[in-house]
Amino acid sequence: xxxxxxxxxxxxxSSIDIAAEWILTHVQLEPSARIAVACAPIPGNVVLIVLxxxxxxxxxxxxxxxxxxxxxxAFLSTGVIVFIYGFLQKANALPPFxxxxxxxxxxxxxxxxxxxxxxxxx
Numbered sequence: 001x002x003x004x005x006x007x008x009x010x011x012x013x014s015s016i017d018i019a020a021e022w023i024l025t026h027v028q029l030e031p032s033a034r035i036a037v038a039c040a041p042i043p044g045n046v047v048l049i050v051l052x053x054x055x056x057x058x059x060x061x062x063x064x065x066x067x068x069x070x071x072x073x074a075f076l077s078t079g080v081i082v083f084i085y086g087f088l089q090k091a092n093a094l095p096p097f098x099x100x101x102x103x104x105x106x107x108x109x110x111x112x113x114x115x116x117x118x119x120x121x122x
Contacts (some may be wrong), residue, residue: 006051014043066117073113078105
């Protein structure tokens with residue numbers, strides 16, 4: 001997979017995500033149309049998942065292990081962060097949750113997980 005192709009698909013998928021969020025927030029639609037708009041990002045995001053999995057499968061065993069550990073740390077950390085955010089929201093300490101923040105949490109926790117995993121093996 002070329003990096004350029006991945007970036008192009010990521011930009012398109014992200015644009016669809018952002019457009020769907022904007023439409024659902026600012027445009028009055030019938031319930032069936034709202035469901036269609038809410039599901040519009042699915043194909044692009046599935047393509048991104050497939051491309052990432054294909055790229056990971058091409059790595060050597062060491063790199064696969066490092067990425068696996070990074071993903072485990074990111075997955076579990078993001079889950080904890082989302083739960084804590086929800087609890088703080090119920091305590092009226094934080095505003096309503098913005099789903100786009102999940103990606104930010106995952107990115108930060110993945111970078112931390114990658115650093116932890118690399119440090120473990122070097």
